[in-house]
Amino acid sequence: MLLARRNLFRDRTRFLLSVAGVATSIGLILLLAGYRLGVYRQASAYLDSTPGEVVVAERGIRDFLGTTSTLPAGAEEAVRQVPGVERVIPIVSQFVIFERHGRKDGFFLIGYEPTAGGGPWKLVEGREPAANDELVIDRTTARQHEIAPGDTLGVLDRTMRVVGLSDDTTFWAGSIAFARITTLESLLRAPGLRSFLLVTAAVDVTPGTLRDRLAVPGTEVLLKADVIANDRKLLARVYDAPIGLMVAIAFVVGVLVVGLVIYTATIERRREYGAVKAIGARNWTLYRIVAIQALIAAAVGTVVGVGLAFAAGTALMAWRPQFRVDIEPAAIGVVLASSLLMAILAALIPARSIARLEPAEVFRG
């Protein structure tokens, strides 16, 4: 232990380098994991914040974000008549692209009836849309595109006035915007169009029972939690492979850096290791010295890396507020385990040269 510590701290730059290597790697892994979680949380923000435990969609559609749902005419009335239905929020949703300053951006446009609910849950400025040419948009999007309440914005073939700003409404492909349901009906040239119904069960009915009761032809009835899970699956198809790839790269780089530093430290101390061998130390003792060095570097690096991830996450959210980074204790646990693994793998790199070391080397000129 003493040997390991002395070996490691003798050259401060080298020690700092190995710590920096682990810290970069750990910080990167945590940041990516937090970013992924943030993407998922943002994706379910609307459903999480809108009342209702059961979602009614077009037959065959089981997600909220990925497709355009069109309910059969009369579905809303049919649902309202089912016993055990406490409240129905009808909405029309459509993804639209708008352009400001020569840059394209997306709105997940929600049409709702202010009396029924389903509108912005965190209105930070202005008011809800009262007329057909009015719009509530996300605060971050408004700031990025320099839009203030009272300004107008082209949406499809309409010019609409922004009357309010909402918060917590950004997501991976733009942000959520709100308009009256009649606005969406006329924008999409479909009078009476309904995309989804969010249904709340009466107190004496469980959501599962209500779901089974809502057998309206041409519709798909799901628990809200299942719809959220399906949206995540859709996102995972696009997001998980690149993020997984980057986590793997960060991990390999961490192992490489720590391994290299310890390897060099070992090579340079060959003489000393030889001497220790010559006075009777087993290979195993030497391995331990190397492994402890790797563990110390990994432990310090992990602490710094966690700090780095929080700092980078905060900086990222300040730079681009549409990104959300959620670093959870569980992720830190995983990272601790992976840094331990990094240290063990890194210690393997110099292990071979130690095993081959001749005790006699110490006596050579």
Added chain:
Amino acid sequence: MSATLLLARRNLARNRVRLVASVGGVALALSLTLALDAIYAGVANQLTTYIDRSGADVWVSQAGVRNLHMVASWLPATVTDEVRAVPGVAEATPILYSTDTIVAGDERAVAYVIGLPGGARMGGPWDVVDGADHVGRGEIIVDRGFAKKAGVSIGDTVTVLGGEARIVGLSAGTASLVNSVAFVSFDDFQAMRGGAPVVSYVLVKVAPGASPETVASAIEREVPDLTAQSAADFAAQERRLVMDMSADVISIMNVIGFVVGLAVVALTVYVATLARRREYGVLKALGARNTALYRVVLAQAVLSVALGFAVGLAFTGLLTLVVPQAGLGLELSIGGASLVKVGLFALVIAGLAAILPVRQVSSLDPAVVFRRGAVT
């Protein structure tokens, strides 16, 4: 300079583990950036496939709609005849379009569903590998990959647009990372939407010799409340959508790749210099100037980065060949601009990575070589 290079090369090659770690690290970091660029370029290519293969010279959409991906466009059905009457228009075909889920057994997949009028000569499937190449009522043509995955074939029934349709044809080249394209009859699509007299896009073929841009402007001038774009402009808008909406993610990943590459190269060059302190001391004692030694260090950094760049490029090149075979619908495309950017990254990394060891060499005491014992 050749002595410098020789020293640098020897210094690098002396320790194989270190060389592999250094080159591998740089290669990983650079391919991170390269592969990501290639993925986005590939996705952009896939997005425009339908536009490119539809056979239309001009796309007419609801005013303000300049894209196809994920959006909605709804025009009164009467627009088709008005467009047909515009000089320079040889042919006009209306289509209906929506992003929907197709269900076959347990398999459900997001699809762009196109409603095609009977006898449509534009906008239909361009490579039908099995079955019919046109659809009637109650029929659908789906992507071959989707059918294979779902275990369905011609004659089987799928759920689409809230109803059912029988597969009559399988098409190729109609799948991307997130969705495939499916074709149903115009009448089915319209009935599902409550029978409202609307169309999504009008596909236009221009008269021989007419320019698509000119005809597009003429359509916009003569028919109110719509947007008309040449197919080339429409495809360009679609590519811009991917780039604009992923620009921030790409720049974050670029920063990460850059930092990782920098850390790895700086460390390996530093360690290589450290291990050769004695030799550098000898050179100094023999009268070598600091600048000569700097050059050796810099040459080492440049060499390992250049090697790393080559390996990273080869690796990404390999990915572009292998990934499309994986059946994910993912396609990669390495662009010239991306190569230049990553090359510049690599150069900057080499320069920055050399700073630390250069300082070390400059503070080196030539007398170190005469001391006995290990060097720290």
